[in-house]
Amino acid sequence: MLDAHKIKKDFPIFRQKFSGQPLVYLDSTASSQKPQAVIDAVSECYEKYYANVHRGIYQLSELASDAYEASRATVAKFIGATIREIIFTRNATESLNLIAFTWGKQNISEGDEIIITEMEHHANIVPWQQLTAEKKAKLHYWPITDEGRLDLDKLDALLNGRTKLVSLSHMSNVLGTINPVKDIIKKIRKYRSDIVISIDGAQSLPHIPVNVVDIDADFYSFSSHKMLGPAGVGVLYGKAEILESMPPFLTGGDMITKVTFEGAEWNDIPFKFEAGTPNIAGVIGLAAAINYLEDLGMDNVYQHEQDLTAKVFSELLKIDGLKLFGPKDIKDRGAIFSFTLGDIHPHDLASILDEQGVAIRAGHHCAQPLHQRFGIEATGRASFYIYNTDEDIKSLIEGLKKAQELFSL
Numbered sequence: 001m002l003d004a005h006k007i008k009k010d011f012p013i014f015r016q017k018f019s020g021q022p023l024v025y026l027d028s029t030a031s032s033q034k035p036q037a038v039i040d041a042v043s044e045c046y047e048k049y050y051a052n053v054h055r056g057i058y059q060l061s062e063l064a065s066d067a068y069e070a071s072r073a074t075v076a077k078f079i080g081a082t083i084r085e086i087i088f089t090r091n092a093t094e095s096l097n098l099i100a101f102t103w104g105k106q107n108i109s110e111g112d113e114i115i116i117t118e119m120e121h122h123a124n125i126v127p128w129q130q131l132t133a134e135k136k137a138k139l140h141y142w143p144i145t146d147e148g149r150l151d152l153d154k155l156d157a158l159l160n161g162r163t164k165l166v167s168l169s170h171m172s173n174v175l176g177t178i179n180p181v182k183d184i185i186k187k188i189r190k191y192r193s194d195i196v197i198s199i200d201g202a203q204s205l206p207h208i209p210v211n212v213v214d215i216d217a218d219f220y221s222f223s224s225h226k227m228l229g230p231a232g233v234g235v236l237y238g239k240a241e242i243l244e245s246m247p248p249f250l251t252g253g254d255m256i257t258k259v260t261f262e263g264a265e266w267n268d269i270p271f272k273f274e275a276g277t278p279n280i281a282g283v284i285g286l287a288a289a290i291n292y293l294e295d296l297g298m299d300n301v302y303q304h305e306q307d308l309t310a311k312v313f314s315e316l317l318k319i320d321g322l323k324l325f326g327p328k329d330i331k332d333r334g335a336i337f338s339f340t341l342g343d344i345h346p347h348d349l350a351s352i353l354d355e356q357g358v359a360i361r362a363g364h365h366c367a368q369p370l371h372q373r374f375g376i377e378a379t380g381r382a383s384f385y386i387y388n389t390d391e392d393i394k395s396l397i398e399g400l401k402k403a404q405e406l407f408s409l
């Protein structure tokens with residue numbers, strides 16, 4: 001079992017007060033807070049071994065390069081991949097765009113089909129809308145049920161001989177739904193083994209144990225900043241043989257082996273996909289974040305969030321007029337709760353909670369089509385992570401009751 005009170009002490013941000021109250025941070029789905037170990041790893045890099053990577057012959061650059069590559073090994077081990085299959089990007093959005101701009105441009109032709117789902121974040125919608133429009137291909141949206149689950153029976157009707165790619169989230173950033181990606185991938189592979197499957201792991205990887213080989217994904221994308229690491233670093237995992245067949249994304253320094261006046265030759269994977277100077281200290285900070293999570297144990301992280309989920313769920317359901325989205329069975333969801341309360345606008349809700357030091361998100365959470373599916377413009381969203389305690393749940397519930405009083409609900 002995790003001790004969230006003890007964990008909270010590792011995060012300097014919680015020493016501050018907001019509106020005279022200790023910070024109750026319920027927006028880790030947007031971005032997580034950072035433990036001292038990550039902050040230290042980033043400053044230590046700048047203080048002790050910062051230089052550009054892969055270029056210098058001098059000792060300092062070798063130290064920086066070694067630390068940068070050691071971080072790649074840490075990421076690879078964390079998800080069960082090999083180091084050649086880990087590409088550092090800026091964020092999950094860039095990872096998904098990388099797939100669309102390289103694999104997509106090479107493999108999608110007129111009449112081909114791509115399947116995504118109705119519960120995707122814009123980062124896993126817009127690149128495919130752009131690609132299919134440019135290539136005159138077709139984009140299908142796999143429907144969800146009213147409870148916010150993928151309608152598994154409807155997949156069969158969407159798959160056909162022209163399906164080239166299925167791209168879906170492992171965990172919804174609005175509904176909290178954890179999609180059974182392993183079973184889904186197995187089912188798709190059984191139908192046709194050459195369909196490429198991309199998983200958006202931005203919300204799952206920080207919260208549940210993931211092994212990309214076990215789930216058999218072709219691509220898996222995620223962001224450092226949602227899993228205790230620095231912002232400005234993302235990861236794209238891709239199976240080596242697929243990455244090797246893909247053209248580069250951005251071109252320039254580091255991703256070449258040779259450039260002449262006539263042209264250029266590409267470096268091996270993963271460097272082929274890392275043009276220019278990367279976020280060196282950020283990548284090193286991500287490894288520190290992974291070490292922190294591994295010390296806690298990802299099974300314990302998941303269990304802590306399941307416990308919180310059970311408690312939040314039962315408390316929220318007691319509030320009159322509160323409409324909660326997403327699966328009712330807590331084992332099928334993460335600790336992300338999107339809701340409406342009567343006709344209070346979610347922005348008003350978030351402001352009232354903010355006055356009590358409780359930070360929640362309000363809006364469409366970069367999932368406008370999903371909100372459209374439910375016939376609403378916006379929701380309030382409270383999301384929980386390793387540092388959230390029972391007291392945080394209490395503050396949320398008290399804040400919501402205060403909002404009800406103010407609006408005479």
Ligand SMILES: Cc1ncc(COP(=O)(O)O)c(C=O)c1O
Pocket residue numbers: 029030091092093094121123124169171172173200202203223366
């Ligand atoms: C499911 C999902 N996918 C992709 C993203 C995009 O992540 P980033 O903004 O770090 O690129 C997010 C961010 O909230 C997300 O929740």
